[in-house]
Amino acid sequence: MTITGIDSTGQSPKRGAAAEDLDAELAALESDVSLAPISVIPVDESAAPAEAAPAPATAPRVRWWRTLTWRDVLAISTFIAVALFLTAPLWLNLDHELRDDPQDQAFFEWMLAHGARVVTDGVYPFFSDRMNYPDGVNMMANTSVLAVSLPLTPVTVLFGPHVSFNAFLTLALASTGISWYLVLSRQFVTSRLAAWVGALFATFAPSMVSHAGGHPNIVSQFLVPLIIWRTLELRRRGRAVRNGLILAGLLVWQAFINLEILFMTAVGLGIFCVVMAITRRRREPGETVAFLKALGVAAGAALVLLAYPLSVQFFGPQSYHGLPEFVRYFGADLGSFTAYAQQSIAGNTVTASRLAQNAAEQNAFFGWGLVILFLGLVVWMRRRASVLTLAGLALFFGAMSLGPTITLNGVSTGIAGPWSLLHSVPVLNSAVPTRWAMAIAPVVAFVLALGCQKASDLMRDQTAARGPVRIAMITAVAMALVPLVPTPLHTVQMDPVPEFVTAGTWKQYVDDDHTMVALPLPDSSYPDPMRWSAYTGQDLRIVSGYALLPSQNPLDPEDRSAVFAPAWRPTSGLFASIKQGNPTPEITDTRREMTLADLRYWKAGVVVLTPQVRDIEMRRAMIDLLGFQPTWTGGAWVWNVRDLVDNPSATLSAAP
Known part of the structure; x- marks a missing residue:
């Protein structure tokens, strides 16, 4: 079933891909690379899928940047402003470093210098003996962030790696928010407000702010919404090569930022697409074949481009086979899902430190308000197969994040988690289990965006209920998200370079x-x-x-x-x-x-x-x-x- 959408002003949208559920939304998406406008018409929610009105013809293709409104500019500005707010202590005190994870900041400053050296001196990018001489360091087996360090070379050379790190972290947060907003507003919802709420949470969720304290590679998720969009586009018939190559380019790009985020994104998308293929098999019988053809192109092209770097990572000098065993037991505490992270205004250091391994790994802190809102939205939109699938993904990622042994409020329960069957499997033994909880944030962001979109539609279709619906939705979202508002990163003065x-x-x-x-x-x-x-x-x-x-x-x-x-x-x-x-x-x-x-x-x-x-x-x-x-x-x-x-x-x- 499709559902119409409106923007926050209550006016009918001129473009977008609003739909009753993501599987219906996908059927309405424009197949071109550009974010083209799509006409949307009202459909009775009580109608069965087979009774839904046929999809209208698409409007002439218009590039997304030509459709920017003042609302878009305002939304984009907020992501830049929040990113600067969080990183302000680093910019205002250039002689400071991150308090909770200075070793990773020094590590990434070294990696940024390596990327600049690759550009200026033409050195080999995948291995270096400038540290840990004479054995050296396998740059692929570590997070070398070449996809970021190479473009940031001018900043690194002119201003030094310390300033370059600040730019890396700030741009990572801002660009991730902008990317989520544009993809959500152009492909999944028509309400700019709904897209903004979803993108805001996906970018500044407690887990993202936690990793911003030392892991700019992990918060650099600006490619994730693009990968999601282009993966769902693979089902378009007749464009297998084009769509496959576009996705392959995004996958390779992400591989040189962070493979762990790419892996979790692939797992989530794989499960979602399988479920959608099953639910849509009768309505769209040829869709699965088209998807698999394009996926084959994407996988083949990506493997060709990544074959050599991955061979260096897994078999080259100074390669390793799995993380230390104690890291493979880093699981999310079951009690952390309803708690607040230390960087949230409702959180505190004592509680958060008891429920997480360290300040940079507070991955599962959502708070009671958001947990209740998420469950409420799932129940409210339970007729949508995609929403139920997203809810299932959240539970799956949450279960995976618990680690080999489940802990509750800092005490081991002795109960084995699903990860106990996987933590020694090759490749999987290089994953930190608690980070699976990070993948819940984009799932929640989608549900928030779709929930706000549905509320917006109700306000348009039922004028008498406009006031109560607006108050109820604003109150529910505020109660869930306001306690999660992040505070600026903590810094301390660093020892100067002698x-x-x-x-x-x-x-x-x-x-x-x-x-x-x-x-x-x-x-x-x-x-x-x-x-x-x-x-x-x-x-x-x-x-x-x-x-x-x-x-x-x-x-x-x-x-x-x-x-x-x-x-x-x-x-x-x-x-x-x-x-x-x-x-x-x-x-x-x-x-x-x-x-x-x-x-x-x-x-x-x-x-x-x-x-x-x-x-x-x-x-x-x-x-x-x-x-x-x-x-x-x-x-x-x-x-x-x-x-x-x-x-x-x-x-x-x-x-x-």
Whole structure:
């Protein structure tokens, strides 16, 4: 059954794809790439599908940007404004970093510098030895965001990777909102207000704001609504090649932003399309064949383009097979679905931290108000097969997000979740189960948009009920969404890049044959040297780093699961232990021999220690290991070790 739509002014729409359900809406969509206008006529809701009026002829094709109204401009402006509001602390304080996830910010700044280096120096994009030398980093097995870092090269080169990161995060949020709004308003609803409400939630849901605190790759979902739209367009007869190639281009583009989001989108779309194909098989008997033909084109073209990058990811140097086991057990707490995230105005840090692994993984926080509204809208629109399918998808994603063992309010129930059957399956073992809850947000956004559209239609068709319906809908939506209004991201002042790096003093020690060793060696708890390398455009090559790297467990050589730091070495382990507050062990000749072996393995040219917690203890330990005092240069203690590393007969002895 189809349903007519109107905009928020109560006037009949001039264009759109409003329909009683998404399966009917899909039948009304314009098959051209452009978002062409579609005529919509009223249909009695009580009529059976077979009795519905035939679809009207489409109007002449008009590009979507030629149909922009002041309402569209206002809606688009709100997404930009909210994105700037959230990221304002980063822009107003350029010497600050994200408080809750500074290590991922440093990681993405390094990745942005890598993308710029690919453009300016023509380096190989899928692997780099500028971090974690000599083993390097598999850029495909990590989130290298090449689809973003390459276009942002001018910003990275002119203003530095720190500013480029701020631009990345802000543009990711704004463009995602704009994309959702345009697709919803041009393809699924006619009410601009309904499209705006749906897009607003899809973009600034608590899970999105949570990931904005360190994962700009995950909040870069501007391609998701386009992928959904173009996937549903595959059923158009006679355009298999054209539609398939368009979708393939979007899939490849998304693959170089974040494969995890692409995978979840594909799973959701796959389930939705199968259910719709079954419900529409009699009404549209040739639709499935057309869809499969176009899907074959899309899959074939995407696989051809991604074959080599994916082979590097799964079989190339420094590839890994699955995430660490403890990460594969990161499930969403069942109690979090009705709770509020710490970045929501109704949330608090204590409750949220009890229900989530960390501040960046608050994926399932929807609050009681939205849960009740979602269930109410599903019941209200239960005659629509598409709405029921969307509700089923929400339950499916929610169940998957619970992880191998279900927890409730921080306590394990001992009950196995659906993910317990899947978390060790190849490819799936690289997914973080709690993030499946993120996929619920777009589902809720669709239901919100369709619910607001139906309310808008009722106000037009039943004039007497216009006031009560408007009040009821505004009240229900406000009660559900106002508590979820996000607050600006939290930031703290970061340690500045030392003058030793900014002044280029490091060039006296580091060249193509030598590296810099920072103390302690960089990892998730100390990512600063990665930012130093990014500042130099990765000309400064560093040892160790924070990245997903294959395990090198000598007790289990076949273990290729990922770890978040390089394999343990005597020197890195020693200084990590000191930094953690442990007593400095006795420095013996054996330890000196191991340190010299490590420095030669790393091809170290210089060892650098900046002022930080436990720096006195680390300085003393390194003096005892190397046998000589450092020099204070450019805000850092510097040990020149090139002669020790290059001279095979050199040895270390205790300081006099």
